[in-house]
Structure formats: C-alpha cells, structure tokens
Amino acid sequence: MARLTLRNVKKRFKETEVLHGIDLEIRDREFVVFVGPSGCGKSTLLRLIAGLDPITEGSFHLNERMMNDVAPSKRGIAMVFQSYALYPHMDVYENMAFGVRLMGLPKEEIESRISEAARMLKMEELLKRKPRELSGGQRQRVAIGRALVRKPEVFLLDEPLSNLDAALRSEVRLEIAKLHREIGGTMIYVTHDQIEAMTLADKIVVMNNGRVEQVGSPRQLFEKPANSFVGTFIGSPKMTLVDVSRSGNRLGIADGGSVPLDELPDKTPHLKLGVRPDALTVKREAEDGFTASVVYTEYLGDDSYVYARLADGTLVAIRTHPNDIFEPDEAVRINLNGSPVHFFDAESGQRLEPSAVAAH
Amino acid sequence: MSAAAEKAMAYDNKGILGTLGREGLLQIILVANTALMLFPVVIMIFSGFKSNMEIFNQPFAIPDFTNLTNYVKVWTQTNFARYLFNSVFVTGLSIGLILVLGTMAAYAIARYEFFGSNIILLFFLAGLTLPLKLAIIPLFILFRDMGILNTYWALIAVYVAMGLPSTVFIMTSFIRTLPRELEDAARMDGASELRIMVSVLLPLCRPALVISAIHNLVPIWNDFFFPLVFIQNDALKTLPQGLTSFMGEYTTDWGVMFAGLTLAAAPITIVYIILSKQFINGMTSGALK
Numbered sequence: 001m002a003r004l005t006l007r008n009v010k011k012r013f014k015e016t017e018v019l020h021g022i023d024l025e026i027r028d029r030e031f032v033v034f035v036g037p038s039g040c041g042k043s044t045l046l047r048l049i050a051g052l053d054p055i056t057e058g059s060f061h062l063n064e065r066m067m068n069d070v071a072p073s074k075r076g077i078a079m080v081f082q083s084y085a086l087y088p089h090m091d092v093y094e095n096m097a098f099g100v101r102l103m104g105l106p107k108e109e110i111e112s113r114i115s116e117a118a119r120m121l122k123m124e125e126l127l128k129r130k131p132r133e134l135s136g137g138q139r140q141r142v143a144i145g146r147a148l149v150r151k152p153e154v155f156l157l158d159e160p161l162s163n164l165d166a167a168l169r170s171e172v173r174l175e176i177a178k179l180h181r182e183i184g185g186t187m188i189y190v191t192h193d194q195i196e197a198m199t200l201a202d203k204i205v206v207m208n209n210g211r212v213e214q215v216g217s218p219r220q221l222f223e224k225p226a227n228s229f230v231g232t233f234i235g236s237p238k239m240t241l242v243d244v245s246r247s248g249n250r251l252g253i254a255d256g257g258s259v260p261l262d263e264l265p266d267k268t269p270h271l272k273l274g275v276r277p278d279a280l281t282v283k284r285e286a287e288d289g290f291t292a293s294v295v296y297t298e299y300l301g302d303d304s305y306v307y308a309r310l311a312d313g314t315l316v317a318i319r320t321h322p323n324d325i326f327e328p329d330e331a332v333r334i335n336l337n338g339s340p341v342h343f344f345d346a347e348s349g350q351r352l353e354p355s356a357v358a359a360h
Numbered sequence: 361m362s363a364a365a366e367k368a369m370a371y372d373n374k375g376i377l378g379t380l381g382r383e384g385l386l387q388i389i390l391v392a393n394t395a396l397m398l399f400p401v402v403i404m405i406f407s408g409f410k411s412n413m414e415i416f417n418q419p420f421a422i423p424d425f426t427n428l429t430n431y432v433k434v435w436t437q438t439n440f441a442r443y444l445f446n447s448v449f450v451t452g453l454s455i456g457l458i459l460v461l462g463t464m465a466a467y468a469i470a471r472y473e474f475f476g477s478n479i480i481l482l483f484f485l486a487g488l489t490l491p492l493k494l495a496i497i498p499l500f501i502l503f504r505d506m507g508i509l510n511t512y513w514a515l516i517a518v519y520v521a522m523g524l525p526s527t528v529f530i531m532t533s534f535i536r537t538l539p540r541e542l543e544d545a546a547r548m549d550g551a552s553e554l555r556i557m558v559s560v561l562l563p564l565c566r567p568a569l570v571i572s573a574i575h576n577l578v579p580i581w582n583d584f585f586f587p588l589v590f591i592q593n594d595a596l597k598t599l600p601q602g603l604t605s606f607m608g609e610y611t612t613d614w615g616v617m618f619a620g621l622t623l624a625a626a627p628i629t630i631v632y633i634i635l636s637k638q639f640i641n642g643m644t645s646g647a648l649k
Contacts, residue, residue: 052544073550085541089563098559099549150549 002028002063002076002153002186004049009058011044011210018044019210021058026188026203031180034190035197036207036233042190045207046156049188050079062154073102078147079156083163084139086131086146093127096146103150110149117145120182121175137168144179155187161196173199194234198222206230223340228349231274231342237305240316242273242290243346249357256311257290259336265343265352272349274342277319281337282306282326289335292316294326308332401625408619415614430619440620442595443602448627450512450598451580454519458576459569461520462527467557469528470535471543481532487525492518496589503590514590515598519583523576530575534568535561570635577635581628599624 004026011019019041026032034042047053049060051072060067067075078099086095093114100110118124121141131139140160147155160176161169177200180187191197197204198218206213206221206229214226218234225231231239244251244258246269252258265271283289292308295315299322306318306326318334326332343352380388407415408430409423434440468474469481492499499518503509508517538561546556562569587601594605603624606617 047544050544050548052547071550072548077548079545079548081541081545083539083541085539085545087542087545087560098546098551102550102555146545146549 004154004186004188005059005061006049007059007061009045009048009060010056011041011048011053012056017056017210019048022212024205024212024215026186029184029186031177031187031189031200031202032205033197033201033203034188034205034207035192035194036213038192040207041210042192042205042207043158046079046158046188046190049154050077050156051075052079073099076153077156078150078152078154080143080147080158080160082159084131084143086139086142088131091128091130092123092134092142092145095131095142096149099146099150113149113151114145117148120148120179121145136164137172140164140172141175144176148183153185155185157187157189159191160189161191161193176200195236198234204234206233208233224351225274225342226351228272228274228344231344235276237277237317239274239276239342240314241344242275242310242314242316243270243312244273245270253290253310253312256292257288257333259289261336261341261354262357263354264357265354268345268352270346271352272344272346274344275316275336276339277305277317279336279339279341280316280318281335282308282318282320282324282332283335284326284330284332286333286335289333290316292332292334294328294330294332296328297326299325306332308334310334404618404625405622407614408622409615410618411615412613415618430613430615431623433613433616434620434623438606438616438620439594439597439602440623443597443599444623444627446512446596446602447581447599447624450515450519451577453512454516454523454580455573455576457516457520458523458527459572462524462572463531463562463565463569464557465524466528466531466535467561470532471540481528484525484528487521488529492522493585496585500589509590510592510596512596515586518586518590519576519580523572523580526575527572530568530572531565534565538564566638570638574632574635577631578628 004024006022006024009019009022009024010017022045034045036042044053048055051067051070055068062075062077087098090098096114096117097110100113105113114127115124118127121144123138123141123145126134126138126142131142134142140163143160157176161172164172173196176189180200189196189200201218203215204218204221205215208229214221214230216224221230221234225234225239228241232241242253244253246264247258249262249264250258250260251264251271251273282292290310292310295307295309298305298307301322304320304322304324306320306324307315308318308326309315316334320326343354344350345352403420406421406423407419409425409427411429414421414423465480465484469477500509503514503517508514542560542564543556546560551559582600583598584600584604587598591597591601594602597605599620603617603620606612606620
C-alpha cells in the first residue's frame, strides 16, 4: 500500500518560488508521470517527495503519515537518478548491497534480494564489475536494481532514459513498464518527453512554471486538454493554435479565409482554435478554408507532414497521404476534416466546451 | 660556390628546433634538468660512503659501496634513530590531522549551504598568503602560555595550521567537481553524513588527498625553522635540526653527516614515489561516466 497526498506544496529557494502550491493525489500501484518543459519544477517536486530537499510550505502524506520531516531513507522510497549515481569505486554487487546493509538486514536476506534483482534485470554476470566497465544500458539496470533491492513502496525515477541512445530508450521503456507490472509498486517517473509519458503512464501530471496544468490519463490529456499549454505539449507534431474570430458558424483569420464548424463555444467572438495535424486537410484548389503557403513537406514513409504558414504567420502542421508532396511556396487552402478540434480562451488559454450552433 | 648558393644552403640549415622538433628539444632540456637536480643527491649518497679524507681528496670519485662504517656510526653513535622517530611522528600526525580536518572542513564548505561559508573559505585561503614565520614571536609566547613549548604539540599545531589552507582549497574545489547525485543516492540508501563522507566521498577524493599529502609532506619533513625555535630538548629534535648537531665547532665528520642526510632523505623520497604512482592511477581511474 502506498498512497501519496500532496497538499498545497510550495518550494522556495531563497527568494524564488519554484513550486506554487501543488495539490496531488497518487493512488496505490499507480504509474504516474510528471511531464513538462525543462525548468517547470518536476524534478524539484520529485526531490521533495524523496526528501532530498525540504518542503517549504504545505504537506506531504504517505499512507496518512506526515512525511515532511522524515529522513529520505525512512520514507520507504527509492530513487533512480538521471546520471544513475552509481558509486564508482564499488562493484555492482556492492552498489546494490550498500543500501540494504544500512537497513540492517541479515546477510542471507541481502544476498537473496540481490540475486533476485539480478535475475529480474538479467545482470547476474555483471555483479563483479565496476560501473565504468558497464555500458549505459547496463548501468541503468544496476541503478534500477539498487532501488529494487530496498523493496520500497514508492519508486522515483528521474529522467531515467535521457542518457541512453534512441534504440535503447524504447527497449528500456518497455522493461520499465514490465517491471512495474511485476513488482506492482507505486512509480513516479519524471520526463520531459511526452512520448515516454504517453506510453508509460496510468496518470500524467503536466507541469509548467511550477504549477500543475492538468492531471489525467493519457487519453484524457490528448482528447480533452484543459488548456492550450497541455494541448500543445501533448502530441507530436504538436497542436497548432490559431487565433480566430467568430462570425456566425465560421471561424476566420483576418484576410486569411475561414472554416465552418457545427459546434462552437458560446458567445466568445475571439478565441484560439487548437488543431492537431490529423484534423486538417490541405488542398491546392478549394473554394473554402484558410489560405496558406507551404513551407516544407516532411516525408516519413507512412505519412507526410506538410508545414504551411497561415496569413497571420502561424505555422501549421497537416498530416497528409505520403504521396501528397507539396512544393515550398505553393499556395494552398486548409480545411477541417471533421476530426475533433479544441477551443481555448483567447486570453487565459483555458479550454472552452463547444455546443451545437443553430443553423443560419 | 657562388654567394647565392651559399645563401641557399644557409637557409637549408634548419637549426636545432628544425632537426629535433619541439618535443626533442623539450626532452633535452628535461634530461639536462634531471641531471642538474640529481647531481647533488648523487654526491650526497657517494659522500656517505667516504671518509673525511676521501671526500676532500676525491670529491667526485665513485666510493666503495661496501664501506658502511658511516651508516653504522650514524645509527649507533648518534641520536639519529631518535630524530628519525620524532620526524616520522610529527610529520605523520600532522599530515593525518591536516587531511582529516581539511577534508571535513572542505566537505562542509563545498556541500552545505550556510551563512558565511564563503567567508570561512576565504579565511582559510587568507592563510595561504600569511608567512607563518613572521608570527614566530607571538607563536612562541602563545605556546609558552599554553605550556606546549618544547613538546611535539608545538610543531604539530604549527604544521597543521600551515597545511590546512592549501588542503581546504584543494579539497573544496575537488569535492565541488563530484556529482551531488552520488551523495543524494547515499542519502536515499540511508547513509548518515559521516558514512557518506567515509564510504562514498573519501574513496573518490583519493587523488586530491594524495595531492594535498605530497604538497604538505615535503615542507614539513624538511622544516628546520620551527623545531629550531620551539624545541630545545635533544630527545624531541626532528631530523633537519638534529643533523646540525653533527657539525662540530672545530671538526665535522662529513662522511657521517652525509650518511645521515641520505638516510633522512630516503623515507620521504620513497613515500613521494609511491604517492605519485597512486596519484597518477587516481587521475585515470576515477572517471564516473
């Protein structure tokens, strides 16, 4: 059992406040991913949960127990660091044994835990090696193993894949997902990579500028982003935000054409239209739609992405059939293809729910 | 041969730098320097095997190395063994204290954020600029009042004070280069601050510790000035000071003197060689990622 509750958690370094009141509920056995751009405070929040930095204000409870002033090792939490932080002068066995020895476990227990972790992570033959004799992926596994042997209730992983090359990254990502299923602890994972977040998480916490922007399942975040930041952060290529004005059931750009919609938010004359690449079509000749000029086409095999500039200068990405190759500077018309689009308030960027527009 | 051809040949002559290259020239300078440095040492060792007469008649001749009379004399007829013990004791304890205290201070300055940490570092650094010999009279009065004049502690106190600034400086900058995540990892593992320092930090600091040790070892071992002022009791004298008593007012047994000097220089040379090997090993094997 591990339930984490954060209430109005704030962190100040001297005068600068880096976390402005975080409220968060994490359930037992949940795989939670903190995601956000660099400097958004996600690693800081992780360090507060680990106990490596003190919480300035607010409270953190683990299973109803106040943890603010409990030492890191007494919280039942283990952490995998971004640089792995393996002790360079100890071999793999010693690296894993260091923590459990300090827990005061009997010798047989230590040995059985280490051999179990080594078996689970397939590194039995590495136990006598020093960290410098290991490859990046092996070091990563040792770092996870070191956390594993402590049998913690909560695992914290701080950007564990950022030092691996692309091919290894997806492999280790799968291993982490598998590990979570096998050991079943609560995992908190920090990353700036939204693909890692989408593929691993039960629940994603999107952070920006020391605030939580939205908490939800990957599907919720993708389909119903709470604001324009979440909308553009989740999904690749990212969602385009177009500043549009409403007139009847049409949304238009000044001197840049307009598109018709069946559902629109009420009453707001100005708003932001959020469209993902697969919600758009691009045509050379069409009566209707936004006018745009092609910047370049990205050919990816399965798909092509056309990047075009609208009349107001916004760069928009459109997914097309791979055989539709558009030349730079071609004049095109861009239309909606009926897939869901998102509306955000022009000033606050908050999500606006649409409703059916009465026919004119 | 025409003047033009001669001129061309002069241009073809590449000069020393051209023939040997930069590296070659450097080697020659280094070899010459080594010879120059080793020459007095060799003369010292040679003279240790000679009688007074031989030293004055043939100062550069190669001696009979089986003739150990001088060495036997040094060990049996002088207080040499006592001086050697004093030197080893004072130097060893001083270096030990310097490393322990210096590392602890450096760890705190490098890792804990507290008010005035920079001022403390600057205070230590100020010690580097202070010639301790200038303070000899106040030190003398202080030690007299503390009642440690004419004891080992007077020397050890001065040497530790002398060694701490450079050690704190070296260790602070070294500890700052070590990744903080290592300590965080140890903290998550449940290690106390002392355990982190002993089990994680110290093994990684070995190269810097060796630098500090070498840096302090030689001046302390060789120091003549402070024992001269603080120590009157013959049984407490260190080697450099004790060896001067071999010089008589009217006659000096130079052979015994050089044998004593050779023996005095031997331990420090050996330690230096061992430590520099360690130092080079440490430099190449400490890599983390």
